[in-house]
Amino acid sequence: MDDRRSGFSKINTFGSLLYRDGQYAGAVRYLKKSVEAQKGRGSVADWAFLAMAYHRLKQPTEARTALHRANELAKEVSPDWQSQVEIRALLEEAQLELSLPAP
Numbered sequence: 001m002d003d004r005r006s007g008f009s010k011i012n013t014f015g016s017l018l019y020r021d022g023q024y025a026g027a028v029r030y031l032k033k034s035v036e037a038q039k040g041r042g043s044v045a046d047w048a049f050l051a052m053a054y055h056r057l058k059q060p061t062e063a064r065t066a067l068h069r070a071n072e073l074a075k076e077v078s079p080d081w082q083s084q085v086e087i088r089a090l091l092e093e094a095q096l097e098l099s100l101p102a103p
Contacts, residue, residue, distance in 0.1 A: 015033070019053050074087050
């Protein structure tokens with residue numbers, strides 16, 4: 001894994017962990033850093049977790065925009081089956097999260 005990829009991958013992982021721990025504002029900060037480290041493109045995971053974190057923070061416009069971006073990037077993902085399964089599961093989780101009322 002090259003250094004640039006592992007750099008933003010670590011930032012994404014930390015942001016995802018913060019989301020899972022209920023620290024939504026921190027998750028948004030780190031996930032946005034991950035997107036920035038990828039020259040604004042980000043990954044499907046960055047955007048899906050951003051969508052869910054924004055939803056939890058009661059920011060519906062940002063949540064929908066992030067989910068849309070995640071879905072668009074998912075169309076460009078590697079055709080290997082493992083990536084497809086992981087991405088599909090994460091996108092389904094994000095879609096379900098956004099269909100529920102924000103806590």
